[in-house]
Amino acid sequence: MPFGIDIQEDEILSWGHEILENLLADHTTGENIIWATDDYSARGDGYQSLDAIGVASITGDNNHIIQPRIRKPLEEQKKRIDEKAEVFTPAWICNSQNNLIDKAWFQTDQDVFNHEIHEEGIHRWEMTDALPVYPKGKNWKKYVSDPRLEMACGEAPYLCSRYDATTGELIEIGRRIGLLDRKLQLVNKNTPNITPELNAKQRKNVHKTWRRAAYKALQSIYAFEMQGDNLLLARESVLITFIEYYQAKWHTDKLPEKECLKKAAEIISWNLWQMDGLKQGIPGYTPTEDLQPTLFNETPPREKYCRIREWTGQEPLAGKEIIFKSMLHERPKKK
Numbered sequence: 221m222p223f224g225i226d227i228q229e230d231e232i233l234s235w236g237h238e239i240l241e242n243l244l245a246d247h248t249t250g251e252n253i254i255w256a257t258d259d260y261s262a263r264g265d266g267y268q269s270l271d272a273i274g275v276a277s278i279t280g281d282n283n284h285i286i287q288p289r290i291r292k293p294l295e296e297q298k299k300r301i302d303e304k305a306e307v308f309t310p311a312w313i314c315n316s317q318n319n320l321i322d323k324a325w326f327q328t329d330q331d332v333f334n335h336e337i338h339e340e341g342i343h344r345w346e347m348t349d350a351l352p353v354y355p356k357g358k359n360w361k362k363y364v365s366d367p368r369l370e371m372a373c374g375e376a377p378y379l380c381s382r383y384d385a386t387t388g389e390l391i392e393i394g395r396r397i398g399l400l401d402r403k404l405q406l407v408n409k410n411t412p413n414i415t416p417e418l419n420a421k422q423r424k425n426v427h428k429t430w431r432r433a434a435y436k437a438l439q440s441i442y443a444f445e446m447q448g449d450n451l452l453l454a455r456e457s458v459l460i461t462f463i464e465y466y467q468a469k470w471h472t473d474k475l476p477e478k479e480c481l482k483k484a485a486e487i488i489s490w491n492l493w494q495m496d497g498l499k500q501g502i503p504g505y506t507p508t509e510d511l512q513p514t515l516f517n518e519t520p521p522r523e524k525y526c527r528i529r530e531w532t533g534q535e536p537l538a539g540k541e542i543i544f545k546s547m548l549h550e551r552p553k554k555k
């Protein structure tokens with residue numbers, strides 16, 4: 221059954237408690253992400269701006285309280301524009317800007333994944349059929365592993381284009397234009413397929429090859445967002461995108477195995493993180509952390525600078541924790 225715009229937290233919970241817990245995790249504090257908005261405060265304890273979002277607060281009777289922007293009342297949308305400068309980007313603009321990134325990476329003036337069409341105020345695109353032509357020294361694996369960052373991501377329309385965030389129009393998988401979509405499209409086209417002559421061990425290895433490449437794609441996309449509801453929606457959308465490309469690759473309606481989903485959710489929880497972009501810390505708090513700590517300097521969890529992970533392995537997952545602020549101030553090594 222195809223996924224809709226609004227992903228139900230109860231559905232994710234039914235796949236495994238750990239999966240939803242991963243999608244709520246904050247690796248800077250060791251707690252859960254916080255609401256970072258007063259939009260839910262009338263619901264009482266557990267819904268204040270600085271409260272952590274718990275599984276129970278968004279499942280069961282509370283399953284429908286977090287809605288994509290397009291499903292929120294117009295009055296609430298306007299309030300978030302006024303108070304948080306929340307403005308979402310149409311899919312055609314996301315596509316156009318992502319195309320510029322690809323033209324630079326592929327070192328070409330030609331269309332790579334799609335051809336943009338702008339006619340009488342109507343903006344659309346047509347997908348290209350041919351596989352990309354890679355410049356010298358580059359290939360599909362390098363494209364999949366090349367890092368991409370969406371800042372103040374909202375529901376992450378630049379990363380995954382399951383729907384147009386401004387209209388709510390669902391975009392079928394063959395027409396998607398997100399940064400992660402492009403990577404997973406290449407993963408699906410370049411990894412082996414299951415054929416009748418393969419034995420059980422060979423089939424298992426084919427699935428393993430796809431998983432590793434798909435994890436690599438997830439590990440290469442990053443985004444940060446201030447408001448907790450938006451961040452959860454973005455994380456969910458990335459996870460569903462991963463699932464949909466799995467289903468497209470193997471021509472199935474079944475979900476990936478639980479362990480596969482847990483790993484995907486863990487990667488997502490590190491790579492899409494909650495942050496006040498001006499302070500590089502947890503929203504509502506001012507970082508006091510000394511970036512060169514001593515034995516006698518222990519920072520409260522919510523006053524730390526935000527952590528992300530630089531990944532080095534897929535099965536098992538492996539990587540190095542990085543303070544995002546430190547990464548911004550690193551100077552390139554002299555050759």
